[in-house]
Amino acid sequence: MTLQVLAVVPALYDTSPGQRFRLEQWERFLLERGIEITYSPFETVELREVLYSPGNAGRKVAAVLSGLNRRRSEISNVRDFDLVYVFREAAILGPAFFERRIAASGVPMIFDFDDAVFVAYRSPSNGYLSYLKFPSKTETIIRLSSHVIAGNAYLADYARGFNSNVTIIPTTIDTDVYRESIEYSERETPVIGWSGSFSTIQHLDTVRGVFQELAKRHRFKLRVIGTDQYSIPGVETETLKWNARTEVEDLRAMDIGIMPLPNDDWSKGKCGLKALQYMALGIPTVCSPVGVNTEIIQENENGLIAGSCEEWIDKLSRLIIDSSLRSRLGAAGKATVESGYSAQVQAPRVAELFEKVVEKKTIVTNGKI
Secondary structure: OOEEEEEEEOOOOOOOHHHHOOHHHHHHHHHHOOEEEEEEEOOOHHHHHHHOOOOOHHHHHHHHHHHHHHHHHHHOOHHHOOEEEEEOOOOOOOOOHHHHHHHHHOOOEEEEEOOOOOOOOOOOOOHHHHOOOOOOHHHHHHHHOOEEEEOOHHHHHHHOOOOOOEEEOOOOEOOOOOOOOOOOOOOOOOEEEEEOOOOOHHHHHOOHHHHHHHHHHOOOEEEEEOEOOOOEOOEOEEEEOOOOOOHHHHHHOOOEEEEOOOOOHHHHOOOOHHHHHHHHOOOOEEEOOOOOHHHHOOEOOOEEEOOOHHHHHHHHHHHHHOHHHHHHHHHHHHHHHHHHOEHHHHHHHHHHHHHHHHHHHHHHHOOOO
């Protein structure tokens, strides 16, 4: 029997890292279990074009209002589905209006979140709209949900304050796509790489001084993926816009991957996606000791953890000069992803959860419990 799932998501298909490395990546495995996904994104092409660029206040407001109207219409058909999956929020602004309507329909709802969306956060590109985000609505959505999927233990602990039905499913990597192809000793100039977006470039800024000092001691190149405008005086830097079609190949050019994070409540909710991408390709990884990073990485076993500037300089220096260390940590990191953070391992757990939530609702509806 086919299970029909309405995926209420914020972004267009194949454009948002959270969606891509969670439900979108699990979709082919779910389909094998007879679970069909129908996507209902809040974004449109027009909204996406203006939302992540500075200015255009009038166009942004008009596009958001259009999205709200479209969402209202789509939610009215929710009873055509066996299950509703909400990723982060049904609307990028405002209170939990649509989630309340879904819950009132009687169709079971699963809420999935991979960021600390309950923490107030000011977007670098949409500061004024950030005040309309209503982060407190996360509590309401969790209370309304039949089940909650959390990307890590920090998020799960928050969710359990409002709903006892919580399961941790980490962000995953499709290891059929992310295949190791690293030659650890061939490049004359090692490449240290970071991948992110306009909104997270501020994290890379926290280690600018590290790279300037490192450049005085070693020859290396810094590769920045996610923007075409970034430079550090005294550091050889190349930049690339993010491109879904070339993402894996762009990452493969790295000899060392980094994930610096500030130690704040928002960052504690991160699910380690950058680190997992590097590790899946066998790229030795250095991370800040924030949130799930210290669960994914065991120091000097499958990666390195760096807190202070001195630790960043020391550990990056070790990796630059020692190709055997890069090889050992890269291989161990890849094994970590394959055993616990791959879509192949976690997607069957998601399928089982979807089936159980629908089954429970069916039993209750039939009056058997």
